[in-house]
Amino acid sequence: MKLNTLQPAKGSRTDAKRVGRGIGSGLGKTCGRGHKGQRARAGGYHKVGFEGGQMPLQRRLPKFGFVSAKKRDREELRLDRLNSIDAETIDLAALKAQGAIAPRTTRVKIIASGALTRAVSIKGVAVTRGARAAIEAAGGSVTPADEPAAIEKDKGRKADQ
16 A cells, blocks of 8 residues: 555545536536525525524523522531631631631521531621520530621511512
8 A cells, every 4th residue: 555545435525516517417507596585595594593583492492590699609607617617716707717618708607517526606607596506505605797787688678578
């Protein structure tokens, strides 16, 4: 075998269509475009999904899914994660410093999941009823956040809905 004798396998490369070359070619006169109409003309096309003025499928089907804007800056923290945090008082700044929550987080809620093995003092972080009971049972304490205005604002919003 020599490089100058290599060629494609028989039938693997078809000849290009030569349109408008007479009736015998099968692609003479209208060149395979049919008679009249938008598709027969040069430049005649519609955008993808166009259905001739009928409401297109992608607009007939309902939208779905939801991404919460609040989710970006709020987090839940498991109770057993508090065991690994080295701080006397656990607050938002301490949680960020230890890498327990993301830096963008503005609100945290501690949930009752796992076991707490040491006494901790929580300040300014929301806790669930079960988590509060577990913290106090371990000898710790919970001090609520210093934002009564924000709490009242949330209550008012829920009453409106």
